Amino acid sequence: MPPLNQPLPPLETTVMPAGAQLMFTFVTGVPMLAVLAVAVAHLVRRRDALLLLCFLGGLAAVMAEPVVDVLSHLYFPVIGQQTAFTALGRPIPWALVFAYPWYVGGQGYLAYRLFASRPSAGRIWRLWGLYALSNIAVETPGVLTGFHVYYDNQPLNLWGFPLWCAAVQAIMPMAAGALIHATRPRLGNGWPLLAVVPLVPMADGMVNAGLDLPMWIALGSGASWPGTYLAAALTIGMAALGVWVLTVLVARPPEDAPQPAARIEAAR
Template sequence: MTFTPTVLAARAIPEHPTTEMPLTPEIIFTIFLGIPVAIGLFFAIRHLVTGKGPLLLVCLIGGGIACLFEPIVDTLGLCYIREGAALTTFSSMGRDFPLFINFVYIWYVGGLAYLAYRIFSNGVTVKGLFQLYAMDVCINIFLESPGVLMGAYEYYGPQPMNFWGLPLWWVFVNPIMPLTAGALIYRLKPYLTGWRIAMIIPFIPMADGIGNGAAAWPVWTALNLDAALWVSYLAFLVTVGLALICVWVLSFVVARPEDEVPLKGKGAIIKAAIFGVKEGDVPPPPITIPSGPRAKEPAGAAV
């Protein structure tokens, strides 16, 4: 008689669905997500023409590249972007991905990274950083809900907190991506003069991997064990806790004391990030010069 131990063995991972992409929801969702991309590109080109530099453009390009992470997080997080789309743009890991996936990464990951950088540069407190995180959570709910409700994509398996087709653990993880990218830009931009500004492009997908890997792994593990739903809920709590820890860690990188942040109120902070503030109204960010014989002081840095 052959004995096979099964006490610790995981059950089979749920297979992703095979539902075809409905054309009308695909087109509507593509337009819905394409509008902010068009707005971002308009301002990116305007910045180039008016001499404000290519920062917004390189952030959007980095966001577009970051979409290559989608098949990774979909496979681990049990998300199925319905295949057979009319506007398929790339294939990876045996899955096809439509144009709206490219759009959402361009503006949510790349565009919001630029916005986070602007907010950090103008000055943000720890409280303000958590408010920005909460705003990005709400934006994520707003942008994803139409897609799942119309049937452009779906989540499967024992997803926790899945009330209308959008498991809420995702919306706590996703904002870590643009916030981390914005923090990287904020701290390193003084050193990225000239052609080095292009290094921001890989910052965006790097932040995508950091955010997902740091916070999502408990739910990934639970989902791919195909465990009972209560296990997924426990993993949800751990993932939310890890996401909040990530924001707290970022506060040591970007937050300033209350008396060094002249802009008060969420509306004023967002307005200043989008439209700018008068030069001299905001104190410059602190710059730490690395020690060592090869360290060079960036141009214009205040020590």
């Protein structure tokens, strides 16, 4: 079999900036500790373990990071990196381990709480925008300081962070919240509630594999700029379709929408 025609990052020669690593560890570690503190408080004061389980599920979701890094053409400099684990030849720093529990798990819990209130479709669209902005806010300091690098023909890459990533990554916690919302009535408050932990990384994996696919194919095939921009348009469009599906599943129906019985009568 011929080798894959994949552009490779200079993993063996890039140096992790010490200041950038410290800053990004702080940026991700402080929210992680805050969410953990609130989760423990919920468990002790309310006997409510849901946020803590979402936190643990978010922590488990970091297992997908090496896969996403390889296919999305992202790497973290190796020399001087404070590495948590290595998979698929990609060392993953501790700062990423600190990010997942609150970005996917904590925000997934907030999405669940919103969905449980049967919000309007507009609020779900706004949540997508808010989570996309939070993703941009977290990643921007990293790319500007060299903590992590997106390489190859990345479209919509204005300052080092390709914006197509934000469109997808914002849906990861939303999908986790939707899965929890759909299964929560059947799980109760006993041991079955532990199913929330694998639901969070499942949502992460489904979103990335489903929505990133056009970009992964374009980047992996060495597509030129027009090809990657077309793939970005497809990926963002699929992400918007995913948000629309969430509005269909969890949003309250418009007040002027006909009730089911009225629709049946109208069909007759």
